[in-house]
Amino acid sequence: MTTTLAACQAFLxxxxxxxxxxxxxxxxxxxxxxxxxxxxxxGCWGCGEVAPLPGLHREDLARALQQLKELRPVVLGRELPxxxxxxxxxxxxxxxxxxxxxxxxxxxxxxxxxxxxxxQGRTLAGVLRPDEYRKAVSINGLLARDGIIEQHAAxxxxxxxxxxxxxxxxxxxxxxxxxxxRAIFGDAMALRVDxxxxxxxxxxxxxxxxxxxxxxxxLEEPLRDPARLEELGRLTGVPIALDETLAESxxxxxxxxxxxxxxxxxxxxxxxxxxxxxxxxxxxxxxxKAVITSVFESGVGLAHLANCAAALLETxxxxxxxxxxxxxxxxxxxxxxxxxxxxxxDNVYYQARQLRTDxxxxxx
Numbered sequence: 001m002t003t004t005l006a007a008c009q010a011f012l013x014x015x016x017x018x019x020x021x022x023x024x025x026x027x028x029x030x031x032x033x034x035x036x037x038x039x040x041x042x043g044c045w046g047c048g049e050v051a052p053l054p055g056l057h058r059e060d061l062a063r064a065l066q067q068l069k070e071l072r073p074v075v076l077g078r079e080l081p082x083x084x085x086x087x088x089x090x091x092x093x094x095x096x097x098x099x100x101x102x103x104x105x106x107x108x109x110x111x112x113x114x115x116x117x118x119x120q121g122r123t124l125a126g127v128l129r130p131d132e133y134r135k136a137v138s139i140n141g142l143l144a145r146d147g148i149i150e151q152h153a154a155x156x157x158x159x160x161x162x163x164x165x166x167x168x169x170x171x172x173x174x175x176x177x178x179x180x181x182r183a184i185f186g187d188a189m190a191l192r193v194d195x196x197x198x199x200x201x202x203x204x205x206x207x208x209x210x211x212x213x214x215x216x217x218x219l220e221e222p223l224r225d226p227a228r229l230e231e232l233g234r235l236t237g238v239p240i241a242l243d244e245t246l247a248e249s250x251x252x253x254x255x256x257x258x259x260x261x262x263x264x265x266x267x268x269x270x271x272x273x274x275x276x277x278x279x280x281x282x283x284x285x286x287x288x289k290a291v292i293t294s295v296f297e298s299g300v301g302l303a304h305l306a307n308c309a310a311a312l313l314e315t316x317x318x319x320x321x322x323x324x325x326x327x328x329x330x331x332x333x334x335x336x337x338x339x340x341x342x343x344x345x346d347n348v349y350y351q352a353r354q355l356r357t358d359x360x361x362x363x364x
Contacts, residue, residue: 003119004079007039008072010050010065010364013298016328019144021296022168023055024196031296031327032061035360036068038111040080046114047355049268049301050107056295057269059101067100069364074098083116083127088274102247102271109272110304114353123349124304128273128311136342137309140192140291140318142325149177153184159341161190161217161318166207167198175210182214190217190318197221197244201228208236218262218289221245233259241291246270251278262289264320269295273308280312293320298327299336303352310345319343331355 014032021028033051050064081094091109100108110124117127125133141156143149143164156162164181166174182191193216199207204222218241223229226245233240241262246254247269263283267276276292283290292309294302302321309319321343324336334351 002079002082003040003042003044004077005038005075006041006077007037007045008068008076008364009037009362010068011035011037011360012363013331013359013361015298015330015359017296017326018328019326021144021326023053026055028054031298033298033301034061034065034068034107034363035300035331035355036107036111038115040115040119042119044115044118046111046116046118047300047353048107048110048112048114048304049297050103051268051295051297051301052101052103053268053295057101057103059103064101064104064107065363067104071098071100072364080115081112083113084120084130087113087116087128088277091272091274102275103268105275106268106270106272109274110301113273114304117349123307123346125307125311125345125349128308133307133345134310134313134316135345137306137313137345138316138318139321139338139341139343140190141341142320142322143181149181149184156185159189159318161192163192163194163320163322165194165196167195171203171207175207178211178214178216187215191215192217192220192241194220194243195222197224197226200224201232204232205235208232208238212236212238220262220264230257230259233257241289243293246279251275251282254282256282256286256288260286260288262291264291264293266293266295267305267308268297268301273312276308277312284314289317291317291320294323296323296326299324299330299332299348300352300355302336303332303348306343306345307349329356329359331359 035047037047039045052059081090113124117124140161140163141159218239220241221243239261240259243264332351333354
């Protein structure tokens with residue numbers, strides 16, 4: 001049964017972080033974002049998170065909010081899409097007339113999917129894949145650039161993978177951290193390293209040659225000049241993962257360099273579930289590992305990402321959702337969390353629909 005959009009609201013949140021978060025030239029002690037709330041005439045509702053991250057997104061929160069203000073009078077009263085079959089095509093068609101930044105598109109897609117789940121009596125994963133989806137997903141542990149590995153070893157014991165941020169300290173220090181991580185966590189844990197394009201070619205080459213024995217799961221975006229990624233992989237044999245390169249490319253025309261073994265997919269940067277699904281098609285075509293990753297969202301956004309991964313990924317590749325440990329407070333009344341590096345997909349989804357309204361300020 002068709003219905004129309006009766007309400008479109010936006011609420012600001014401002015959550016404390018448990019530790020300083022450094023991203024490029026930005027140092028954050030708090031995480032801000034928006035929840036977009038959509039409601040139909042029958043009272044069914046859904047929300048999505050819009051949370052551009054300083055130092056990562058090109059847009060900021062003010063721009064996303066301004067675009068939503070301009071969009072709101074256009075979509076109110078419009079017939080809502082029926083997301084019961086080919087949700088990718090239907091969502092793309094519904095949103096096609098509107099130009100918006102990636103973080104806003106991600107939030108609106110999430111809100112529309114959440115609203116559809118409410119109407120159908122399903123989870124968000126159940127809308128994306130009605131026949132069957134994974135009920136639990138694994139995550140990797142995250143070590144920040146200034147994290148002391150020895151202090152976190154016990155906390156991350158049992159994780160299937162750990163991700164180590166590098167690129168801020170001297171090359172000798174970064175090499176030592178990687179070698180230390182492999183020694184502490186052992187061979188049973190996959191070791192992922194993310195340089196966020198910190199190095200020139202010579203530095204990255206020296207790093208790769210020094211950590212060859214550490215058997216990295218992948219090295220994520222080591223080069224300031226991504227055009228030389230294939231050369232780096234050929235000379236060192238170190239598996240490479242793409243992240244920033246994807247946000248700068250179109251999936252219809254991208255050329256995957258030889259030596260790339262993984263795609264790190266951030267839906268809020270790529271522009272939502274539909275764009276993420278298209279990149280997953282690329283990963284399958286090239287037989288690449290696909291890792292869905294967060295950008296320090298609240299538990300609402302993290303629950304939606306876990307549901308997307310449960311429905312869209314063919315294998316239980318550990319996800320980059322360990323960022324929840326940086327949140328000093330969370331929007332759901334029951335905080336988003338993992339148990340033994342596993343997320344119960346249905347539980348976190350329903351918990352994300354029980355919100356702490358005291359942490360939300362209406363903006364629209």
